[in-house]
Amino acid sequence: MRVIAAVIGLLLVWLAEVGVAESYGDIRERRSDLFHPETGYRIARHRAPVPDDIPMPVRRVSALRAKMLLDRGALALDVYGASQSRFDELDGTWLVSEPRMSLPGAVWLPEVGRGVLEPVIEHYLQLELERATGGKKAHAVVVFCVADCWMSWNAAQRIAALGYSRVHWYPHGTDGWADLGWRLDPVEPVPVGVQ
Template sequence: MRAAVLALLLAPAAWAQTVPEPDTYRGEPYRAPVPATLTGAQVIGIDEAVALHEAGAAFVDAMPRKARPEGLPEGTLWNEPPHQTIPGALWLWNTGYQALAPAEEARLRDGLTRAQQDDPDRPLVIFCRADCWMSWNAARRAVEWGFDPVLWFPGGTDAWEQAGRPLVIADPVAP
Protein backbone atom coordinates (compact mmCIF):
# COMPACT_ATOMS: atom_id res chain seq x y z
CA MET A 1 0.00 0.00 0.00
CA ARG A 2 2.73 2.46 0.98
CA ALA A 3 4.69 1.68 -2.21
CA ALA A 4 1.58 2.33 -4.33
CA VAL A 5 0.99 5.70 -2.66
CA LEU A 6 4.66 6.61 -3.07
CA ALA A 7 4.52 5.65 -6.76
CA LEU A 8 1.48 7.89 -7.28
CA LEU A 9 3.22 10.79 -5.55
CA LEU A 10 6.33 10.38 -7.67
CA ALA A 11 4.45 9.94 -10.97
CA PRO A 12 4.23 13.01 -13.21
CA ALA A 13 0.97 14.79 -12.57
CA ALA A 14 -1.46 15.22 -15.44
CA TRP A 15 -1.80 18.92 -14.58
CA ALA A 16 1.93 19.39 -15.04
CA GLN A 17 1.77 18.54 -18.73
CA THR A 18 2.34 21.40 -21.14
CA VAL A 19 -0.70 22.74 -22.98
CA PRO A 20 0.25 23.29 -26.63
CA GLU A 21 -0.31 26.71 -28.14
CA PRO A 22 -3.14 26.35 -30.69
CA ASP A 23 -2.91 27.58 -34.27
CA THR A 24 -6.08 29.63 -33.91
CA TYR A 25 -8.33 31.15 -31.25
CA ARG A 26 -9.57 28.87 -28.48
CA GLY A 27 -13.27 28.27 -27.83
CA GLU A 28 -15.21 26.41 -25.17
CA PRO A 29 -14.35 25.62 -22.50
CA TYR A 30 -12.69 28.96 -21.80
CA ARG A 31 -11.82 28.07 -18.19
CA ALA A 32 -9.17 25.42 -18.78
CA PRO A 33 -5.39 25.14 -18.52
CA VAL A 34 -3.62 27.57 -20.85
CA PRO A 35 -0.28 27.32 -22.67
CA ALA A 36 2.89 28.84 -21.27
CA THR A 37 3.44 30.75 -24.52
CA LEU A 38 1.76 33.18 -26.88
CA THR A 39 3.68 33.76 -30.10
CA GLY A 40 4.45 37.46 -30.57
CA ALA A 41 3.70 38.39 -26.97
CA GLN A 42 5.73 38.27 -23.79
CA VAL A 43 4.24 36.08 -21.06
CA ILE A 44 4.61 37.59 -17.59
CA GLY A 45 4.08 36.48 -14.00
CA ILE A 46 2.90 38.37 -10.95
CA ASP A 47 6.25 40.02 -10.17
CA GLU A 48 6.52 41.46 -13.67
CA ALA A 49 2.85 42.50 -13.61
CA VAL A 50 3.29 44.43 -10.36
CA ALA A 51 6.43 46.15 -11.67
CA LEU A 52 4.70 47.07 -14.94
CA HIS A 53 1.65 48.35 -13.06
CA GLU A 54 3.86 50.57 -10.92
CA ALA A 55 5.67 51.78 -14.07
CA GLY A 56 2.40 52.85 -15.74
CA ALA A 57 1.77 50.08 -18.26
CA ALA A 58 -1.75 49.79 -19.67
CA PHE A 59 -3.73 46.93 -18.13
CA VAL A 60 -6.57 45.46 -20.20
CA ASP A 61 -9.14 43.10 -18.68
CA ALA A 62 -10.79 40.74 -21.20
CA MET A 63 -13.17 39.04 -18.74
CA PRO A 64 -16.71 38.67 -20.11
CA ARG A 65 -19.62 40.65 -18.72
CA LYS A 66 -22.35 38.75 -16.91
CA ALA A 67 -25.55 38.83 -18.95
CA ARG A 68 -29.06 39.08 -17.57
CA PRO A 69 -30.25 35.49 -17.08
CA GLU A 70 -32.64 34.30 -19.75
CA GLY A 71 -36.16 33.44 -18.75
CA LEU A 72 -36.57 35.93 -15.92
CA PRO A 73 -40.23 36.86 -15.57
CA GLU A 74 -41.18 40.25 -16.99
CA GLY A 75 -40.69 43.01 -14.43
CA THR A 76 -38.06 41.10 -12.48
CA LEU A 77 -35.29 43.37 -11.33
CA TRP A 78 -31.81 42.15 -12.12
CA ASN A 79 -28.66 43.81 -10.90
CA GLU A 80 -25.50 42.99 -12.78
CA PRO A 81 -22.96 41.65 -10.29
CA PRO A 82 -19.91 43.88 -9.79
CA HIS A 83 -16.76 42.95 -11.66
CA GLN A 84 -13.47 43.22 -9.80
CA THR A 85 -10.27 44.00 -11.64
CA ILE A 86 -6.76 45.36 -11.26
CA PRO A 87 -6.74 49.09 -10.35
CA GLY A 88 -6.59 51.29 -13.44
CA ALA A 89 -7.41 48.44 -15.84
CA LEU A 90 -9.61 49.05 -18.85
CA TRP A 91 -12.38 46.42 -18.85
CA LEU A 92 -12.94 45.45 -22.49
CA TRP A 93 -15.69 42.93 -21.74
CA ASN A 94 -16.60 40.09 -24.09
CA THR A 95 -13.50 40.61 -26.24
CA GLY A 96 -11.82 37.26 -25.58
CA TYR A 97 -14.19 34.85 -27.26
CA GLN A 98 -13.10 32.57 -30.09
CA ALA A 99 -15.18 34.56 -32.58
CA LEU A 100 -16.07 38.20 -32.07
CA ALA A 101 -19.07 40.11 -33.35
CA PRO A 102 -18.19 43.40 -35.06
CA ALA A 103 -19.10 45.38 -31.90
CA GLU A 104 -16.76 43.33 -29.71
CA GLU A 105 -13.97 43.49 -32.28
CA ALA A 106 -14.32 47.28 -32.44
CA ARG A 107 -14.43 47.50 -28.62
CA LEU A 108 -11.16 45.57 -28.41
CA ARG A 109 -9.35 47.42 -31.20
CA ASP A 110 -10.51 50.87 -30.04
CA GLY A 111 -9.86 50.00 -26.40
CA LEU A 112 -6.29 48.86 -27.09
CA THR A 113 -5.64 52.06 -29.01
CA ARG A 114 -7.11 54.12 -26.17
CA ALA A 115 -5.10 52.15 -23.58
CA GLN A 116 -1.85 53.11 -25.28
CA GLN A 117 -2.83 56.80 -24.93
CA ASP A 118 -1.17 57.91 -28.15
CA ASP A 119 2.04 56.16 -27.05
CA PRO A 120 2.54 53.13 -29.31
CA ASP A 121 5.40 51.98 -27.06
CA ARG A 122 3.21 51.80 -23.92
CA PRO A 123 3.04 48.12 -22.91
CA LEU A 124 -0.37 46.45 -23.09
CA VAL A 125 -0.80 43.92 -20.27
CA ILE A 126 -3.78 41.72 -21.17
CA PHE A 127 -5.36 39.48 -18.53
CA CYS A 128 -8.56 37.97 -17.13
CA ARG A 129 -8.39 35.12 -14.58
CA ALA A 130 -6.07 32.18 -14.11
CA ASP A 131 -6.68 29.32 -16.53
CA CYS A 132 -8.84 31.48 -18.78
CA TRP A 133 -8.47 31.56 -22.54
CA MET A 134 -10.25 34.92 -22.85
CA SER A 135 -7.06 36.90 -22.24
CA TRP A 136 -5.02 34.56 -24.46
CA ASN A 137 -7.47 35.15 -27.35
CA ALA A 138 -7.54 38.93 -26.79
CA ALA A 139 -3.74 39.14 -26.59
CA ARG A 140 -3.40 37.03 -29.73
CA ARG A 141 -5.68 39.45 -31.58
CA ALA A 142 -3.66 42.42 -30.30
CA VAL A 143 -0.48 40.82 -31.69
CA GLU A 144 -2.12 40.01 -35.03
CA TRP A 145 -3.39 43.59 -35.34
CA GLY A 146 0.13 44.94 -34.87
CA PHE A 147 -0.06 46.25 -31.31
CA ASP A 148 3.31 46.18 -29.60
CA PRO A 149 4.44 45.51 -26.96
CA VAL A 150 1.80 42.98 -25.92
CA LEU A 151 2.27 41.22 -22.59
CA TRP A 152 0.00 38.37 -21.56
CA PHE A 153 -0.57 37.93 -17.82
CA PRO A 154 -2.15 34.46 -17.53
CA GLY A 155 -2.45 34.63 -13.72
CA GLY A 156 -4.76 37.63 -14.03
CA THR A 157 -6.87 38.82 -11.14
CA ASP A 158 -6.44 35.51 -9.31
CA ALA A 159 -2.64 35.88 -9.12
CA TRP A 160 -2.99 39.60 -8.34
CA GLU A 161 -5.27 38.91 -5.38
CA GLN A 162 -3.19 35.96 -4.14
CA ALA A 163 -0.17 38.27 -4.07
CA GLY A 164 -2.03 40.53 -1.65
CA ARG A 165 -2.69 43.22 -4.24
CA PRO A 166 -6.07 45.03 -4.14
CA LEU A 167 -8.83 44.66 -6.69
CA VAL A 168 -11.36 47.38 -7.51
CA ILE A 169 -14.86 47.43 -8.97
CA ALA A 170 -14.66 47.99 -12.73
CA ASP A 171 -16.92 50.00 -14.97
CA PRO A 172 -17.42 48.33 -18.34
CA VAL A 173 -16.31 50.25 -21.40
CA ALA A 174 -19.42 51.56 -23.14
CA PRO A 175 -20.64 49.33 -25.99
Protein backbone atom coordinates in the same frame (compact mmCIF):
# COMPACT_ATOMS: atom_id res chain seq x y z
CA MET B 1 4.02 38.45 9.90
CA ARG B 2 2.92 40.31 6.76
CA VAL B 3 6.33 39.78 5.19
CA ILE B 4 6.15 36.03 5.83
CA ALA B 5 2.65 35.87 4.33
CA ALA B 6 3.83 37.81 1.26
CA VAL B 7 6.83 35.50 0.79
CA ILE B 8 4.61 32.42 1.11
CA GLY B 9 2.18 33.95 -1.41
CA LEU B 10 4.97 34.64 -3.90
CA LEU B 11 6.28 31.10 -3.46
CA LEU B 12 2.82 29.65 -4.16
CA VAL B 13 2.44 31.76 -7.29
CA TRP B 14 5.91 30.73 -8.48
CA LEU B 15 5.07 27.06 -7.88
CA ALA B 16 1.84 27.44 -9.84
CA GLU B 17 3.73 29.04 -12.72
CA VAL B 18 6.28 26.25 -12.94
CA GLY B 19 3.59 23.60 -12.71
CA VAL B 20 2.84 20.94 -15.28
CA ALA B 21 0.82 22.92 -17.82
CA GLU B 22 0.70 21.62 -21.38
CA SER B 23 1.92 23.57 -24.36
CA TYR B 24 -0.54 25.23 -26.70
CA GLY B 25 0.45 22.85 -29.51
CA ASP B 26 -0.21 19.78 -27.37
CA ILE B 27 -3.62 21.05 -26.26
CA ARG B 28 -4.63 22.02 -29.79
CA GLU B 29 -3.48 18.69 -31.20
CA ARG B 30 -5.42 16.77 -28.56
CA ARG B 31 -8.60 18.90 -28.79
CA SER B 32 -8.61 20.59 -32.20
CA ASP B 33 -12.39 20.99 -31.98
CA LEU B 34 -11.91 23.70 -29.32
CA PHE B 35 -9.88 25.97 -31.65
CA HIS B 36 -10.63 28.09 -34.67
CA PRO B 37 -8.98 26.32 -37.64
CA GLU B 38 -7.56 29.51 -39.19
CA THR B 39 -6.71 31.80 -36.27
CA GLY B 40 -5.90 29.17 -33.66
CA TYR B 41 -7.91 31.05 -31.04
CA ARG B 42 -9.80 29.00 -28.49
CA ILE B 43 -13.50 29.09 -29.45
CA ALA B 44 -15.10 26.86 -26.81
CA ARG B 45 -14.75 26.10 -23.12
CA HIS B 46 -12.83 29.28 -22.34
CA ARG B 47 -12.66 28.43 -18.64
CA ALA B 48 -10.06 25.65 -18.65
CA PRO B 49 -6.37 25.30 -17.82
CA VAL B 50 -4.32 27.55 -20.08
CA PRO B 51 -1.09 26.52 -21.79
CA ASP B 52 2.34 27.36 -20.46
CA ASP B 53 3.17 29.24 -23.68
CA ILE B 54 1.77 31.81 -26.08
CA PRO B 55 2.94 32.62 -29.62
CA MET B 56 5.39 35.48 -30.04
CA PRO B 57 5.47 38.45 -30.03
CA VAL B 58 3.25 38.21 -26.95
CA ARG B 59 5.17 37.50 -23.76
CA ARG B 60 3.86 35.55 -20.79
CA VAL B 61 4.57 37.40 -17.52
CA SER B 62 4.51 36.57 -13.83
CA ALA B 63 2.62 38.60 -11.25
CA LEU B 64 5.81 40.40 -10.25
CA ARG B 65 6.64 41.30 -13.85
CA ALA B 66 3.04 42.41 -14.49
CA LYS B 67 3.17 44.64 -11.40
CA MET B 68 6.48 46.14 -12.51
CA LEU B 69 5.07 46.89 -15.97
CA LEU B 70 1.94 48.46 -14.50
CA ASP B 71 4.01 50.54 -12.08
CA ARG B 72 5.87 51.88 -15.15
CA GLY B 73 2.64 52.92 -16.88
CA ALA B 74 1.55 49.84 -18.85
CA LEU B 75 -2.14 49.55 -19.64
CA ALA B 76 -3.87 46.99 -17.41
CA LEU B 77 -6.43 45.44 -19.77
CA ASP B 78 -9.06 43.23 -18.14
CA VAL B 79 -10.86 41.05 -20.70
CA TYR B 80 -13.10 39.14 -18.29
CA GLY B 81 -16.09 37.96 -20.29
CA ALA B 82 -18.77 38.33 -17.64
CA SER B 83 -20.50 35.25 -19.14
CA GLN B 84 -24.13 36.33 -19.35
CA SER B 85 -23.36 39.97 -20.07
CA ARG B 86 -24.52 41.86 -23.10
CA PHE B 87 -24.33 45.52 -23.95
CA ASP B 88 -27.45 47.66 -24.38
CA GLU B 89 -27.89 48.30 -28.10
CA LEU B 90 -29.24 51.81 -27.42
CA ASP B 91 -26.54 53.34 -25.23
CA GLY B 92 -23.69 50.77 -25.25
CA THR B 93 -23.64 50.18 -21.50
CA TRP B 94 -22.90 46.64 -20.37
CA LEU B 95 -25.53 44.78 -18.38
CA VAL B 96 -23.38 42.89 -15.92
CA SER B 97 -24.81 40.48 -13.39
CA GLU B 98 -22.23 41.04 -10.64
CA PRO B 99 -19.58 43.60 -9.68
CA ARG B 100 -16.04 43.05 -10.96
CA MET B 101 -12.91 43.58 -8.88
CA SER B 102 -9.79 44.12 -10.96
CA LEU B 103 -6.19 45.28 -10.90
CA PRO B 104 -5.87 48.93 -9.87
CA GLY B 105 -6.38 51.27 -12.80
CA ALA B 106 -7.56 48.52 -15.15
CA VAL B 107 -9.64 49.14 -18.24
CA TRP B 108 -12.34 46.45 -18.57
CA LEU B 109 -13.35 45.44 -22.10
CA PRO B 110 -15.73 42.46 -21.78
CA GLU B 111 -16.04 39.85 -24.50
CA VAL B 112 -12.95 40.88 -26.52
CA GLY B 113 -11.29 37.55 -25.70
CA ARG B 114 -13.82 35.28 -27.35
CA GLY B 115 -12.46 33.06 -30.12
CA VAL B 116 -14.63 34.73 -32.75
CA LEU B 117 -15.77 38.34 -32.35
CA GLU B 118 -18.80 40.11 -33.71
CA PRO B 119 -17.73 43.08 -35.89
CA VAL B 120 -19.05 45.56 -33.31
CA ILE B 121 -16.83 43.98 -30.61
CA GLU B 122 -13.80 43.96 -32.93
CA HIS B 123 -14.32 47.67 -33.55
CA TYR B 124 -14.85 48.25 -29.80
CA LEU B 125 -11.51 46.59 -29.01
CA GLN B 126 -9.63 48.60 -31.65
CA LEU B 127 -11.20 51.92 -30.65
CA GLU B 128 -10.75 51.47 -26.89
CA LEU B 129 -7.16 50.25 -27.24
CA GLU B 130 -6.36 53.30 -29.33
CA ARG B 131 -8.02 55.52 -26.74
CA ALA B 132 -6.31 53.86 -23.74
CA THR B 133 -2.84 53.91 -25.31
CA GLY B 134 -3.10 57.35 -26.87
CA GLY B 135 -2.73 55.68 -30.27
CA LYS B 136 0.79 54.48 -29.40
CA LYS B 137 1.20 50.92 -30.63
CA ALA B 138 4.44 50.62 -28.63
CA HIS B 139 2.62 51.31 -25.34
CA ALA B 140 2.95 48.28 -23.05
CA VAL B 141 -0.29 46.36 -22.49
CA VAL B 142 -0.80 43.72 -19.78
CA VAL B 143 -3.75 41.49 -20.73
CA PHE B 144 -5.46 39.40 -18.06
CA CYS B 145 -8.74 37.85 -16.96
CA VAL B 146 -8.97 35.25 -14.19
CA ALA B 147 -6.91 32.11 -13.69
CA ASP B 148 -7.58 29.28 -16.14
CA CYS B 149 -9.27 31.46 -18.72
CA TRP B 150 -8.41 31.43 -22.42
CA MET B 151 -10.05 34.82 -22.99
CA SER B 152 -6.85 36.64 -22.03
CA TRP B 153 -4.77 34.25 -24.17
CA ASN B 154 -6.97 34.98 -27.21
CA ALA B 155 -7.13 38.73 -26.56
CA ALA B 156 -3.36 39.10 -26.13
CA GLN B 157 -2.76 37.56 -29.55
CA ARG B 158 -5.53 39.57 -31.14
CA ILE B 159 -4.01 42.80 -29.76
CA ALA B 160 -0.57 41.84 -31.09
CA ALA B 161 -2.19 41.15 -34.49
CA LEU B 162 -3.51 44.74 -34.41
CA GLY B 163 0.12 45.90 -34.41
CA TYR B 164 0.74 46.47 -30.69
CA SER B 165 4.37 45.55 -30.12
CA ARG B 166 4.58 45.26 -26.32
CA VAL B 167 1.78 42.86 -25.37
CA HIS B 168 2.15 40.89 -22.15
CA TRP B 169 -0.10 38.02 -21.05
CA TYR B 170 -0.64 37.61 -17.30
CA PRO B 171 -2.39 34.21 -17.13
CA HIS B 172 -3.14 34.18 -13.39
CA GLY B 173 -5.19 37.37 -13.66
CA THR B 174 -7.18 38.74 -10.76
CA ASP B 175 -7.06 35.39 -8.96
CA GLY B 176 -3.26 35.35 -8.87
CA TRP B 177 -3.18 39.02 -7.87
CA ALA B 178 -5.55 38.41 -4.95
CA ASP B 179 -3.61 35.28 -3.89
CA LEU B 180 -0.62 37.56 -3.31
CA GLY B 181 -2.70 39.81 -1.10
CA TRP B 182 -2.44 42.68 -3.58
CA ARG B 183 -5.26 45.20 -3.83
CA LEU B 184 -8.13 44.79 -6.27
CA ASP B 185 -10.44 47.71 -7.09
CA PRO B 186 -14.00 47.82 -8.45
CA VAL B 187 -14.06 48.38 -12.20
CA GLU B 188 -16.87 49.20 -14.62
CA PRO B 189 -16.88 47.91 -18.20
CA VAL B 190 -16.19 50.52 -20.87
CA PRO B 191 -19.40 51.10 -22.84
CA VAL B 192 -19.54 50.06 -26.48
CA GLY B 193 -19.75 52.99 -28.86
CA VAL B 194 -23.03 52.60 -30.72
CA GLN B 195 -23.78 54.24 -34.05
